[in-house]
Amino acid sequence: xxxxxxxxxxxxxxxxxxxxxxxxxxxxxxxxxxxxxxxxxxxxxxxxxxxxxxxxxxxxxxxxxxxxxxxxxxxxxxxxxxxxxxxxxxxxxxxxxxxxxxxxxxxxxxxxxxxxxxxxxxxxxxxxxxxxxxxxxxxxxxxxxxxxxxxxxxxxxxxxxxxxxxxxxxxxxxxxxxxxxxxxxxxxxxxxxxxxxxxxxxxxx
Amino acid sequence: xxxxxxxxxxxxxxxxxxxxxxxxxxxxxxxxxxxxxxxxxxxxxxxxxxxxxxxxxxxxxxxxxxxxxxxxxxxxxxxxxxxxxxxxxxxxxxxxxxxxxxxxxxxxxxxxxxxxxxxxxxxxxxxxxxxxxxxxxxxxxxxxxxxxxxxxxxxxxxxxxxxxxxxxxxxxxxxxxxxxxxxxxxxxxxxxxxxxxxxxxxxxxxxxxxxxxxxxxxxxxxxxxxxxxxxxxxxxxxxxxxxxxxxxxxxxxxxxxxxx
Numbered sequence: 001x002x003x004x005x006x007x008x009x010x011x012x013x014x015x016x017x018x019x020x021x022x023x024x025x026x027x028x029x030x031x032x033x034x035x036x037x038x039x040x041x042x043x044x045x046x047x048x049x050x051x052x053x054x055x056x057x058x059x060x061x062x063x064x065x066x067x068x069x070x071x072x073x074x075x076x077x078x079x080x081x082x083x084x085x086x087x088x089x090x091x092x093x094x095x096x097x098x099x100x101x102x103x104x105x106x107x108x109x110x111x112x113x114x115x116x117x118x119x120x121x122x123x124x125x126x127x128x129x130x131x132x133x134x135x136x137x138x139x140x141x142x143x144x145x146x147x148x149x150x151x152x153x154x155x156x157x158x159x160x161x162x163x164x165x166x167x168x169x170x171x172x173x174x175x176x177x178x179x180x181x182x183x184x185x186x187x188x189x190x191x192x193x194x195x196x197x198x199x200x201x202x203x204x205x
Numbered sequence: 206x207x208x209x210x211x212x213x214x215x216x217x218x219x220x221x222x223x224x225x226x227x228x229x230x231x232x233x234x235x236x237x238x239x240x241x242x243x244x245x246x247x248x249x250x251x252x253x254x255x256x257x258x259x260x261x262x263x264x265x266x267x268x269x270x271x272x273x274x275x276x277x278x279x280x281x282x283x284x285x286x287x288x289x290x291x292x293x294x295x296x297x298x299x300x301x302x303x304x305x306x307x308x309x310x311x312x313x314x315x316x317x318x319x320x321x322x323x324x325x326x327x328x329x330x331x332x333x334x335x336x337x338x339x340x341x342x343x344x345x346x347x348x349x350x351x352x353x354x355x356x357x358x359x360x361x362x363x364x365x366x367x368x369x370x371x372x373x374x375x376x377x378x379x380x381x382x383x384x385x386x387x388x389x390x391x392x393x394x395x396x397x398x399x400x401x402x403x404x405x406x407x408x409x410x411x412x413x414x415x416x417x418x419x420x421x422x423x424x425x426x427x428x429x430x431x432x433x434x435x436x437x438x439x440x441x442x443x444x445x446x447x448x449x450x451x452x453x454x455x456x457x458x459x460x461x462x463x464x465x
Contacts, residue, residue, distance in 0.1 A: 022226050024217040039284050043320050050319035050349035057345055067367055110355045117381060120388040127391070128412035177404040180420040184402040186447055187424030188289035189232055190439040195292070197233070199240070199435035200427075202295055202324060 007198050014196045054079070078105070142168055228446075235445050240438030249441050256416040257429040260297060260398050263372040264304035272371035275313045276301060277361055277386065278325055279377020279401075280354040282318025287378030289424065290402050291321060294377030295328055296426035297400075301374065302332035306341065313368060314347040317357035322349045358382035362389045375414075376400035376423055387413030 013035055020032030058072035078101065085097030129140045148154050149165025194200040213223050243249070267274040278294045281287035298314060305312045314329065316322050325347045333342040350360035362385060365373060373390045375383065379401045390397045391413050399410040400418030410417045421443075427436030 022218055022222050024219075043282075043284060046319035046322060047352075050322050050352075053322060053345070053347075053349040057348055060345070068363070106353075106356075110353070113355055113359060113385070114381075117384060120384050124384060124388050124391070124409070124412040180402075180404050180407070182447070182450060183421035186443045187293075187402070187421035189229070189446075190236070190443050191289040191292050191424055193229070193233055193236055194435055194439055197236075199439075200292070202292065202328075 003201075007201055010201075011196060011198055018196070051079075142172075231449070232442060232446050235442035236439055239441035239445070240435050243434040243438045243441070249437055251425075251429060251440070254418065254422055254425065254429055256398050256400065256418040256422065257426065259396070259416045260301070260374060261304075261430065263374060263396070263398070264301060264308055264310055266396065267371050268308045268310050270371045272369045273311060273313055274301065274305065275315070275361075275364055275368070275370045275373045277373070277375040277377065278314065278316045278321055279375070279379050280317040280357050280382060281378025282316075282320040283324060284320055287402075290378035291318075293400065293402075293423040293426055295324065296430070297374060297376045298325060298328050299332065300426070300430040302329050303335070306332045306336045306338065312346055313364060313370070315350050315357070315361055315364060316347065317350060317352060317354065319349060319352065322347060354380055354382045355385075358385040361386045365390050365393055365395060370395055372396045372398075374398050376418065376426070379403070379406050379410075381406070381409065384409040384413055 016028070017032050017035055020028040055076070058076055060066075061072045062069045062076075082098050082101050085095045085101070086093050089095030089097070125143070128136070129143060130136065145161070145168050146165050148157065149161050149168075154161040154165070191200070195202070210220060213220055218226070263274055276294075276298055278298065279287070279291060281291055283291055302312060304310075312329070314325050316325055326344050329346055330339070330342045330344075333339050348360075348364075350357045364370065365386070366389070370390075370393075373386075373395045375386065375397070376399065379399075380403070383399065383401060383406050387397060387399055387409060397414045398416050398418070399414035400423035401407060401410050402420055402423060404420075407417075407419050410419065425436070425440060427433045428440050
């Protein structure tokens, strides 16, 4: 029973939402919307679980004086401040305190971290684009054509270089990306169907 | 054709949805047939995927070095468009968890989407229960870092930096933040396997990982790591449907070029 019931519920819910997607029926639509709303509510509860997970992990870290424990204090203080600001204000997550933390702490930190991506790309590219075999040689050539072809000076180097860059992006690159997308769609379909027919049961043993 | 369209309209189904339904039903029949074949003893030949071969050796490597193994479940969760990617990550986690429990290794699993936290914890718990050692399970082995992708990446960079990680597996739904984590691990000399399905993320996976699982390869974990019959059958069915699609594309091009 412990195995069958969760599987039966999951399969029934999955089929109902799927049938609702394909057929335009008033009752099916209402049922599908209800099930999807339940998902949203369950996801909200999952967020509480996530917060408790963070809380217990960092409290343990502080009490056991593990490496980097002062950062855990900072994390809990900021989390508590945001939570307090949101819960005590009628504006909820739009409360001035919450907005201040987001606008002046989180957003600048995120922007500065994301700006590092350019340097990370350069260092990763340097390591990866060494022509070790024919495959990486092709990669280096394509990379150079696109990189130099984007620059305004490209046409002075060789008149056809911008056109060659466009061709690389529009033909081999797009063809490869579409191949990947078709493969991914098939893989996603297979994963979904396996769960729907009960071959895969990530929700029960 | 008109009769068919009228019939579809009467049954309350859009033409595009009808096409998708046909593809779904065709795949379902392929899957059931292929699954039956595999269960009757047919074993398809799988092309080598070095990523899964390396993944299988991760636990041994970590145990030998007496260090930690980190598993990132991606920045997406369950219930969205990337659910299949997340399921692929869970499949890898299941395998690593089984091996880790058998060898007494501590796994550090990080998640970004709260919906994934209980599922990843359950995967780990079941691995302990299967080995008859449920008391060894600690829910804190799975850590929820942050719902924001960049904040999550920062947290994972901290884990790679501080927790004496020897190997890092990152399979699931990722965006640009993948490179922040992957490059950090590469600089630390951590052995890494990464897998993603988004074409925009794949270059980052390719350049920062020791072995990369590109696109649909991430979904093949069940077949490669556990030889599950339904997953082997699923790979067969995917190949058949792929052949049918290629044939349809070629026929479409020929018809469009020479007839219409």
